Amino acid sequence: MRKTLEEKLVPPVPPAVRRAMLDAREALPPGGADVTARLFAAMKENRDAPTLPSSKSFRDAAASESTFRTLLRCLARYAPHICTSNAVTVSEEWYARRPKHVTMGKSTPVQPTIWPAAWRALAPALDAAPIKQSSKRRYRASIDRCAAMVRAGRASSDFGFVAAADLADAFLFNADATARVKPITAAGYLDGLIALGRFGGIDRVHLLPMQLVAEDLREQAAMMPKNKEARIGAFMERGGFGYAADRIAVCLRRAESLPVHSAAGRRALQTAMVCAVFMNKPARKGDMVSWRIGHDIVRQPNGEWSLAWQQGKTGKNTEAGVLWPEVCYILDLWILGGRPDRLVYHRYHELEGLFLLSQSECQAYRNLPSELTLSAIGVPSHDLRTAAADYMRHYDPEHAANVISAHLGHGSQKSGEAYRSECSAAAGQSEWQRSRMIWS
Known part of the structure; x- marks a missing residue:
C-alpha cells in the first residue's frame, strides 16, 4: 500500500519543511517528497550539520540524476535554509557521466590536426x-x-x-x-x-x-587602428574602474539571489571574484588560471589574502602583497560557495593546493578570465592592464613609467616601451601647462 504524503514526511524531516510541502501538495513534483525525506534520513545517519548536508548524503538520497535534480528544486523552494554547496560536487559527477559529443547515436571524436x-x-x-x-x-x-x-x-x-x-x-x-x-x-x-x-x-x-x-x-x-583603444575609451566613458565596481556588485547580487548549487549562481560569483582581483592587480589571464590556493594566493587567519606568483610570460616573480579588504571579502565568498562564514578557514584548508579559478585539480581554460571580464564589464581582462596604466599616467606622468612597469609585471624595458613613451609625452605636456600658468 502506498504511503500518504503525511506518512512520507516524518522526522527527521524538519517541521517547517514538512508544513511547506504539505501546503503545496498539489504542486509537488513526482518523487519530490520521497527524495527529500531520504536526504534528511541520510543527513541523520551521516551525522551532518542540521543545515549543511554532505556530498555523501546527496549521493545516498538520489540514485539517478533526474531524482537528484528534483531534490535540488524541492530544497530551493521548500527548504531554502538548507545549504546545498556540497551538492555542487555531486552535480559535476552527474554531468561527467553524460555521453559526450553524441550525434545520431554515435560518438564524434575530435580529429587531430595532421601536419605535412x-x-x-x-x-x-x-x-x-x-x-x-x-x-x-x-x-x-x-x-x-x-x-x-x-x-x-x-x-x-x-x-x-x-x-x-x-x-x-x-x-x-x-x-x-x-x-x-x-x-x-x-x-x-x-x-x-x-x-x-x-x-x-x-x-x-x-x-x-x-x-x-x-x-x-x-x-x-x-x-x-587598434580595437583596444575604442574599447577602453568606451569603458572609461562608462566610468572606468568605478563602473567595474558597480558591475561586480551586480554579479554579487545575482549570485545571492540564486541557489548556491546553481551553475548560474557560481558563475556570477566567479565573475565577481575575477573582476575584483583584476582591479586590485591586473595580471595576465594565463597567470590567473595557474594560481593555486595556499601557494600563489594565500589566506591568513585574520582574513587577509595575499598574492605572489611567477609570471608565465616573463618567468619573473611579481606580487600584489595584501589585497584590498573588499577583494578579500569576495575571495572568501568564492571559496565558501554559500557555506556558513564560520567554515571559511576549514574550507580554505580543504582547497589548499587546488586551482583558485576552478577550485579543483584541473586548471580552467586559459581564456576564461578574459571571457568573464568581457561578459561583466564589456572589456577583456588585458584591457584592464591598459586602463590601470592610463590611470597612473594621468595621476603622475613623471614617475608613472616605472610604476606601470612594476605594477604590470613587465619582464624588460622593451615590454613597456609604448607606456614609457606615452608617459614621457604626458609629462612634457604637464610641464608645458605649468610653464604657461607661470607666464600667464
Whole structure:
C-alpha cells in the first residue's frame, strides 16, 4: 500500500519543511517528497550539520540524476535554509557521466590536426628545443593553423618566401570571412612555422624570407587602428574602474539571489571574484588560471589574502602583497560557495593546493578570465592592464613609467616601451601647462 504524503514526511524531516510541502501538495513534483525525506534520513545517519548536508548524503538520497535534480528544486523552494554547496560536487559527477559529443547515436571524436610529412619529421626537434613548454604549445597551435591552410591547398609545405606569402594571403583574405585573422595574428602563426624550421635545422636562407613576411605583417598591424583603444575609451566613458565596481556588485547580487548549487549562481560569483582581483592587480589571464590556493594566493587567519606568483610570460616573480579588504571579502565568498562564514578557514584548508579559478585539480581554460571580464564589464581582462596604466599616467606622468612597469609585471624595458613613451609625452605636456600658468 502506498504511503500518504503525511506518512512520507516524518522526522527527521524538519517541521517547517514538512508544513511547506504539505501546503503545496498539489504542486509537488513526482518523487519530490520521497527524495527529500531520504536526504534528511541520510543527513541523520551521516551525522551532518542540521543545515549543511554532505556530498555523501546527496549521493545516498538520489540514485539517478533526474531524482537528484528534483531534490535540488524541492530544497530551493521548500527548504531554502538548507545549504546545498556540497551538492555542487555531486552535480559535476552527474554531468561527467553524460555521453559526450553524441550525434545520431554515435560518438564524434575530435580529429587531430595532421601536419605535412616534412613538418612531422621536424616535430621531435621542436619538442626537444630549450624553450618553455608554453612556447611549444603556442608554436604547435600556430603550426596547426598553417597545416590547415596547406591541406586546403592554399599554400605549400615548403619553407621559404612563396609559402609564407601564400599562408599570409590565406589568413588575411580567406573566402570564409569567419576564418580571416588580423595581420598580427597571421604573423604569430608564421612564427610557429619559423620556429619549427629553426629548431629542425632548416637552412637560414629559407627562414629569413619567412621572417620578412612576418615582419611585414607586424608593420601592417602597427598602422591599423587598434580595437583596444575604442574599447577602453568606451569603458572609461562608462566610468572606468568605478563602473567595474558597480558591475561586480551586480554579479554579487545575482549570485545571492540564486541557489548556491546553481551553475548560474557560481558563475556570477566567479565573475565577481575575477573582476575584483583584476582591479586590485591586473595580471595576465594565463597567470590567473595557474594560481593555486595556499601557494600563489594565500589566506591568513585574520582574513587577509595575499598574492605572489611567477609570471608565465616573463618567468619573473611579481606580487600584489595584501589585497584590498573588499577583494578579500569576495575571495572568501568564492571559496565558501554559500557555506556558513564560520567554515571559511576549514574550507580554505580543504582547497589548499587546488586551482583558485576552478577550485579543483584541473586548471580552467586559459581564456576564461578574459571571457568573464568581457561578459561583466564589456572589456577583456588585458584591457584592464591598459586602463590601470592610463590611470597612473594621468595621476603622475613623471614617475608613472616605472610604476606601470612594476605594477604590470613587465619582464624588460622593451615590454613597456609604448607606456614609457606615452608617459614621457604626458609629462612634457604637464610641464608645458605649468610653464604657461607661470607666464600667464
